[in-house]
Amino acid sequence: MSALDAFLIMLAVLALLGVIFEEVIHINKAKVTLFFGTMSWMLLFLFSDNAGETSAISDGLSESIAEIAGLWLFLVAAMTFVAYLNKKGMIENVIYLIMPKQVSERRLLFL
Structure with missing residues (x-):
């Protein structure tokens, strides 16, 4: 294993720790992963041999950029759709339709 491989693995571990400790370090996990991912790609380009x-x-x-773009497009579309349904009150209506007026904690645990 080369020094670059070891350093990239260390960056991946740091990114994972950044995601795990998001609440402690007060940095959004998307920012952490984008930073370390970009850093990894830059290092790969800078230290390529041939x-x-x-x-x-x-x-x-x-390929990675295409996958990430597709994922972002899906998430933005899904969030827009959910925000629209929420604004129209449809999500709340479905929750009230599915859930009875009074639910015991034990029954809620098994739903």
């Missing part, structure tokens, strides 16, 4: 490796890294980055 043109073939650089091409493979570029292809991997393009």
